[in-house]
Amino acid sequence: MSTILNLSLSRRQFLGLSAAAGASVFLLGVALPTGCAKIEQAEQDQDLNAFIGIDADGHVIFQNPFIEMGQGTYTSIPAIMAEELDVEMPSITVVQAPHGPDYKIMFDNTIRFTGGSLSVRSSYMTMRKAGATARAMLIQAAAEQWGVKPGDCTTEPGSVVHAATGKKLGYGQLAEKAAKLAPPKDVPLKDSASFRLIGQPVKRTDSLAKSTGAAEFGIDVKVDGMLHAAVMQSPVFGGKVASYDKDAVLKLPGVVAVEEIPNGVAVIADHFWHAKKALEKLPLTFDEGTNAGFSTQDYKVRLQAALSEPGHVAEEVGDAAKAIASAAKTIEAEYHAPFIAHVTMEPMNCTALVTKDHCTVWAPNQGVDFVVGVAAEITGLKPEAIEVVTPFLGGGFGRRFVMDYAIQAITLAKKHPGKPIKVIWTREEDIQHDHYRPMSAAKFSAGFDKAGNPVALQITSVGEGPMTRLMPGFVKNPDLDTSVFEGTVELPYAIQNKRTNVVNVPVKPVQIGFWRSVGHSQNCFFKESFIDEMAHAAGADPFEFRLKLLGEQPRFKKVLETAANLAGWKGKPWTDPQGLKRAMGVALHESFNSIVAEVAEVSLNQDGEFKVERVWCAVDCGFAVNPAIVKRQIEGGVCYGLSAAMGEQITLEKGRVVQGNFDTYPILRPDQMPVVEVEIINSGAPLGGIGEPGTPPIAPAVCNALFLLSGQRVRSLPLSQYSF
């Protein structure tokens, strides 16, 4: 029944909030099936999605199903809702929606997470309908009160008005009455011509809190009586604790307990420093298990061997092998990418409190329901007895899909009922126990006709995909996990004969995961570098070569041309007035339904030191809901991808991660940041993602420029291995 107010946890949270605010908040129980065809079913299921609450002062509380990790969801998502509800952004407080089915609004109402560059595009219509339906209910309430027709009423931000009589009531005055109304179906949405928030650079809702120290991240959570835990996990993946002598540290200052966690030991103390200090003194040995012999060197050999195996066919157009065999000219190259870590600036952490019948978890996470899942499993409590608080995330980038840190906090809290326990990982634990972007490789062969036109492209992509490991439900065919080869299929370039083979090379001992842009991050580097090799083999300008192959692809063409125009494309290296050699490199890639082209200008001095000076980006994500955030996400994506390309690499020896902190795992420094310029193309195509698509093209764009500068083709990252 869609007439009832949502009386689940979400309702309770609203009541809690209103009590804290000293005022009543009226929840508008809005039935919002995300797919129009599902209305009937949704009603039978009482599938209410309750996002909007309004208090008596007209203040709007918006329950966001998506978490904020920097990508702007606490601004863009409420703005979409506010456009239709007709309220000003400053009147909205954004809170994280509680767990449960009400907020599983993705993939036909089956799941909720924040990732895959999906937040805006998966909820755009849902949020518009939520706002529009709530507005219609407020209008209805006003019309009934005034005894006029709803159709004669309209709204201005925060108020319903009746133009004929000049009557006006604020949303706060109408909320209680409106909340009792049946939500109407099929409320018409605004004409996009009258948008005043969607498509505008709406200011972020979190800038003030994040500029004053007031913003609360998971690591900042304060709970009365809270204890702090430092953890030491097995340095070898799959290893277990063999022995430890808790008595050696229990008498150290502040130490409360020493406990085992699934893959290690935790010291619990009155504050983190005491816990960490005692942990360092704890006599502790691990049974390293069967993975103590693993090394990235050995795995590289396995990947290389796999490059010659037939594997599974992911894509086949024409007959690439035959076309290559009869080609006038052929080229071939092998590419490699290392394991890389997410390195969120906020290390992994989680706070948990378990009692006999309740569990509260304060967890920076990219999936609230994932936290509930592990909490239910560990505590044996039902989801209704579990509450998850999601503070701001100090970066996510795909790392906080995996719940290892939450499992630790809940496990410890269960052993100490009634005591809130906060687990914080040191940076070393964070880097050495990440779920890494998988190490991978690819082999490319291309054939050209006598005129130098490409006639065939054959790709073999090898590695293991994180999708199979972490979200197997999304893998339709286990032989063809797209997270291995995405970016090497469905290329926009018109090449008659094209084949992509995939060979799965499990890397079991190593934890792998989703790293911003996932398979695209390495595959774009492989593919756009090789396309560049093809251009040079054909004696063509790399930009012109691509453009010529995009004949039937107007969106790609426009994006590529826009980036090139922005850059003032130069296909040849030059020497600037200061005597510094400079060159441009270009890359074009589609990921998450958005198309991005990036042109990088790189300089090389006489000592062989290079610098990425400027980057010009063009992006077609269909339509930019918030162009300011879109630009910043592309800029940030460039930084993230460039950081990895420059110096990021996780290696393992004897089953252990070699790198430990920023001194051995360098991330991009401010002085290495290029000037980035972004142009948005609103093509009107279906909405694409924006958090990730800026990342893939930067590595090949830079490497392609370096080729022009040095004659050296970079076929393996990071760049810190090379001298130019």
Place this chain on the structure above:
Amino acid sequence: MTTLLINGKEHQVDAEDDMPLLWAIRDLAGYTGTKFGCGIGFCGACSILLDGVLTRSCSTPVGAAKDKAITTIEGLATEKGLHPAQQAWVEQDVPQCGYCQSGQIIAAAALLKENPHPSDEEIRAKMVNLCRCGTYQQIFSAVKRAAEIQGEQS
């Protein structure tokens, strides 16, 4: 007990002299705006002012902070309002995830105190804290804007 003077207020904390100042500020005095990023003085997320001097609190022991004035992000605003760097940060929507920004703003405040009109090169040379979201370009631009705001207000 040790007395720490944080943001103009005396705090009695039960801290050993070798405890990193960062953890005393966060866990004992309760100012969580100052962040833990690396613990080795590398990233700058823990930046504070110690007697006005830019300091990485994760690698500064409590013992070195006695009798000195500690300023954290929470103590940067005055009765006149936000610090010019904070104003510029808000005006230009610099933060993304925001985790490193307390340290960035503290670093900007230290720079602007020492050099009210820094050049682009000086900003790039002095603003060295790490950010993973890639807000560097916005940070540089906000420091310029903060210098303007500071100039207008003085």
